[in-house]
Every structure is written in C-alpha cells, then in structure tokens.
Amino acid sequence: MTTSEEADSVPVVFINSFEVGKGKEEEFVAAWKKVKEQMEKQDGFISTALHQSLSEEAPFRFVNVVQWQSKETLEAAFASPEFRRTAPVVAAVVQGSHPCMYRVIER
Amino acid sequence: MTTSEEADSVPVVFINSFEVGKGKEEEFVAAWKKVKEQMEKQDGFISTALHQSLSEEAPFRFVNVVQWQSKETLEAAFASPEFRRTAPVVAAVVQGSHPCMYRVIER
Numbered sequence: 001m002t003t004s005e006e007a008d009s010v011p012v013v014f015i016n017s018f019e020v021g022k023g024k025e026e027e028f029v030a031a032w033k034k035v036k037e038q039m040e041k042q043d044g045f046i047s048t049a050l051h052q053s054l055s056e057e058a059p060f061r062f063v064n065v066v067q068w069q070s071k072e073t074l075e076a077a078f079a080s081p082e083f084r085r086t087a088p089v090v091a092a093v094v095q096g097s098h099p100c101m102y103r104v105i106e107r
Numbered sequence: 108m109t110t111s112e113e114a115d116s117v118p119v120v121f122i123n124s125f126e127v128g129k130g131k132e133e134e135f136v137a138a139w140k141k142v143k144e145q146m147e148k149q150d151g152f153i154s155t156a157l158h159q160s161l162s163e164e165a166p167f168r169f170v171n172v173v174q175w176q177s178k179e180t181l182e183a184a185f186a187s188p189e190f191r192r193t194a195p196v197v198a199a200v201v202q203g204s205h206p207c208m209y210r211v212i213e214r
Binding site for chain 2: 012013015017029032033036047048049050051052053054055058059060063065071098100101102103104105106107
C-alpha cells in the first residue's frame with residue numbers, strides 16, 4: 001500500500017458548519033435528518049453528532065461532526081444516488097455551509 | 108432549580124473553527140497546546156479533539172471540539188487567569204476564529 005493509499009484508508013472526520021436563518025431551525029433539522037438517514041446506511045459511516053448553538057446570534061447555528069472509516073468510504077457516500085437525491089433538501093434551507101474533511105491530530 | 112439553571116448545568120460542546128495561514132500550522136499547534144494544557148486542568152473539562160483539514164485550501168484549517176460538563180464550568184474556565192494568560196498566544200498566530208458553545212441535538 002503506497003502512503004497515499006494508506007492516507008485514504010485512515011479514519012476521517014467530516015465537519016460542516018451551517019449558516020441557518022432565524023425561524024428556519026426546525027426546517028433545517030428535518031432536512032438534515034433526511035440526509036442522515038441515507039448516509040448512515042452507507043459503507044464506512046461510523047457516527048454523527050449535530051450541534052446547535054446556544055446563541056441564536058451564532059454565525060454557524062449548526063455544526064455537523066461525522067466520523068467515517070476512511071476518506072474513500074466518505075467520497076463513495078458523497079457520490080451515492082441517495083446523497084445526491086437528499087442533499088439538495090438541506091441546501092435549500094441554509095444560507096451557507098462550510099463542509100470539509102479533517103483528521104484528529106491532538107487530544 | 109429553574110430551567111435556566113438547569114440549562115447551565117447540562118454538558119456543552121465548545122467548537123472553534125480557526126483560519127490559519129499556510130506555513131503557520133506548526134506554530135498554531137504549539138500555541139494551541141499551551142492553552143490546552145491550562146484548560147484541561149480546569150473544573151468541568153472532559154475532552155478535546157483538534158482537527159486538521161486534509162486540504163491546505165480549507166477556509167478553516169483547524170477545528171477544535173471540546174466537551175465540557177456545563178456552560179457554567181466552561182465560562183469559569185474562560186474567566187480563569189490561566190486562560191487569559193495563554194489565549195493571546197493562539198490569537199497572535201491565527202487569521203480568524205469562530206468560537207461558539209453548542210449542544211448535541213441529534214445523533
């Protein structure tokens with residue numbers, strides 16, 4: 001296995017910070033659940049935690065932190081018809097999002 | 108205990124998304140460790156996970172996700188002399204940060 005193949009098979013954390021307008025919170029959570037129900041069926045999905053800010057003034061009202069077995073499985077899930085079909089539901093509700101793949105480097 | 112007192116004593120997650128310039132990564136992690144060493148001594152600290160983006164182009168190169176026993180203990184830690192003394196070290200390295208308190212609402 002080359003180093004880049006190795007890198008692709010190590011657990012990753014997908015973090016997405018969402019900008020959601022006031023009064024849209026419930027609609028966002030309902031849409032998020034639709035996507036989550038599909039993603040948790042995908043190979044390599046480990047767990048997710050949707051965070052809601054205590055303050056209504058927070059720039060990022062919701063932050064989703066998702067654990068995946070590898071970069072490979074996460075990318076396959078993003079390419080899946082289930083994700084492509086449900087993701088627009090969330091996109092239609094949010095004012096902005098900041099999706100990115102991470103690795104934990106310190107605890 | 109009133110509802111607001113109850114709310115203050117339920118676990119919270121502190122999430123901070125950092126904008127860090129290229130080449131500043133090591134300096135940031137070293138500064139972050141200084142703050143972490145102080146915060147983990149504070150009452151109510153549970154755990155922390157510092158995430159680094161796989162992509163160097165990510166707007167938020169680092170995301171820190173910290174578990175606290177309560178809003179009260181987190182606020183006390185922020186008011187501590189240890190935090191006030193070390194936090195500027197991180198502030199001096201980053202281009203921006205987005206600190207906020209959250210609660211997990213869905214898994």
